[in-house]
Amino acid sequence: MSTPPVLGKSNGNCTQYRPECIGEKQQQLFYTGLALTALGIAAHSACYAPLAREQVEQTGTSKKVGCRSNLVALAALLIAAFVKPWATLFGICAILSLVSFLVCLILSVISCSKNPVTRPQGSPLTTIFRVLFAASSKSFVPQPHDTNDLYEKLDPNQEELPHTKSLRCLDKAAIIKAEPALEQQEMKRWRLCKVTEIEETKIFIRTIPIWMTFIVSGFISSLGATYFLEQANSLDPRVGSAKAPLILFLWFYDHFKRSFTAVFLMMFSISGRYIPRIGIIVAMVYAILSCIAAAKIETRRLGVVRSHGLIDRPDERVPMTIFWLLPQFALLGGLDGIHRLCAYAFSFDQAPTSMIKYFSLFAKGFFGLG
Numbered sequence: 001m002s003t004p005p006v007l008g009k010s011n012g013n014c015t016q017y018r019p020e021c022i023g024e025k026q027q028q029l030f031y032t033g034l035a036l037t038a039l040g041i042a043a044h045s046a047c048y049a050p051l052a053r054e055q056v057e058q059t060g061t062s063k064k065v066g067c068r069s070n071l072v073a074l075a076a077l078l079i080a081a082f083v084k085p086w087a088t089l090f091g092i093c094a095i096l097s098l099v100s101f102l103v104c105l106i107l108s109v110i111s112c113s114k115n116p117v118t119r120p121q122g123s124p125l126t127t128i129f130r131v132l133f134a135a136s137s138k139s140f141v142p143q144p145h146d147t148n149d150l151y152e153k154l155d156p157n158q159e160e161l162p163h164t165k166s167l168r169c170l171d172k173a174a175i176i177k178a179e180p181a182l183e184q185q186e187m188k189r190w191r192l193c194k195v196t197e198i199e200e201t202k203i204f205i206r207t208i209p210i211w212m213t214f215i216v217s218g219f220i221s222s223l224g225a226t227y228f229l230e231q232a233n234s235l236d237p238r239v240g241s242a243k244a245p246l247i248l249f250l251w252f253y254d255h256f257k258r259s260f261t262a263v264f265l266m267m268f269s270i271s272g273r274y275i276p277r278i279g280i281i282v283a284m285v286y287a288i289l290s291c292i293a294a295a296k297i298e299t300r301r302l303g304v305v306r307s308h309g310l311i312d313r314p315d316e317r318v319p320m321t322i323f324w325l326l327p328q329f330a331l332l333g334g335l336d337g338i339h340r341l342c343a344y345a346f347s348f349d350q351a352p353t354s355m356i357k358y359f360s361l362f363a364k365g366f367f368g369l370g
Contacts, residue, residue: 040097042368046361124200124355131193131201134173141175143168150174152195153186159353161199166206170198200352207350207359211366213280217339218370220287223294224253224332228325231298234314235322244322249329256333260286264338276349279342283335290331297324343367 083089144150147163151174154160163171173193176182185192229246237243264282268275304320305311347359 042365045364124352124358127193127197127354128201128204130190131170131173131198133190134193135170135198137191138172138175141172141177143171144175147171147195149176150195151176151192155196158196161196161203161352163195164199164202167202170201171195173198200355203350203352204355204359207362210280210346211362213284214339214343214363214366215370217283217287217335218367220291220370221332221336221339221367222370223290224329224336228294228328228332231294231301232322232325234318235301235320235324236317237322239323249322249325252326253329253333253336256330257337258333260330260334261337261341264341276342276346279338280346283339283342286331286335286338290328290335293328293331297328300324339367 083092150163150171174195176192177185228249232246232249237245264279265275268278301318301320301324304318308319310316310318343363344360347363348356351359
């Protein structure tokens with residue numbers, strides 16, 4: 001949080017990592033860094049998969065790339081487990097991010113010079129805003145008695161959706177006015193929308209309440225990298241003469257995530273299209289059980305702290321093995337694995353063809369909001 005020792009001497013600032021060295025500027029930089037990190041992770045999550053898929057289709061080296069990526073990730077995790085100072089860890093991340101940015105920028109420039117750049121074709125999200133704007137602009141226009149009078153134009157490249165009776169206020173976006181002529185109204189796409197476009201918007205709005213439940217699951221999922229690790233830092237990591245690194249619990253978490261997901265698929269494979277709904281409920285049950293386990297372990301930990309007189313010594317290790325945390329990490333792995341699988345399946349099942357990608361990203365966004 002304070003000025004790094006390398007730069008502190010030249011600036012004449014405090015170079016120690018102590019609370020008295022943390023000023024208002026350091027706090028502002030810290031929170032700005034958190035915001036930029038969140039923005040970078042969001043952009044990476046949205047763009048990495050399509051870019052990787054495009055590169056694999058062009059080169060056909062998916063297995064080699066996947067193997068190399070896994071080896072690099074494993075090596076990075078092993079190195080990070082033995083690097084103690086936070087300043088060094090953040091410095092390594094910053095340097096690697098800079099190198100990655102420069103390499104990606106250079107490759108993008110080379111790719112653009114070789115391949116023609118395709119112009120944007122519009123976004124399904126624009127359709128949602130168009131429907132909302134068109135419906136609000138016709139708020140005082142009466143609804144037609146026959147829904148067949150609503151505007152619809154068949155497009156062979158677009159999935160046609162039947163009209164539904166819910167959210168009928170949005171149907172006004174498809175009302176054809178008496179004047180001007182229909183051809184002129186069709187040119188104003190923000191004033192007249194097709195029934196299919198309205199139905200896509202209705203599906204999007206009806207899915208929002210389901211997405212909002214993902215916030216709770218995301219909040220509990222975040223405890224694994226925050227509260228659970230704080231618990232682990234205060235417990236005894238010794239296993240005989242050796243010490244268990246915290247990275248081991250991340251391995252357990254990943255192992256349980258894959259195991260619980262596989263068991264869930266085996267148990268509910270006969271449910272067909274209801275798997276996503278069942279999975280979201282099961283993931284919430286895992287979230288509740290994980291919180292209960294964490295609360296029980298924390299109650300036990302506080303009891304050990306009081307019995308050994310460690311209340312006034314927060315830096316002392318609690319004589320309680322760190323492996324008491326395994327149940328809550330296991331349940332957290334079940335939550336994340338099943339929720340990730342079923343949230344994607346739910347988005348794929350509910351979304352119109354043109355919005356499948358966006359529904360999946362919105363599901364991730366609401367989960368990340370928690």
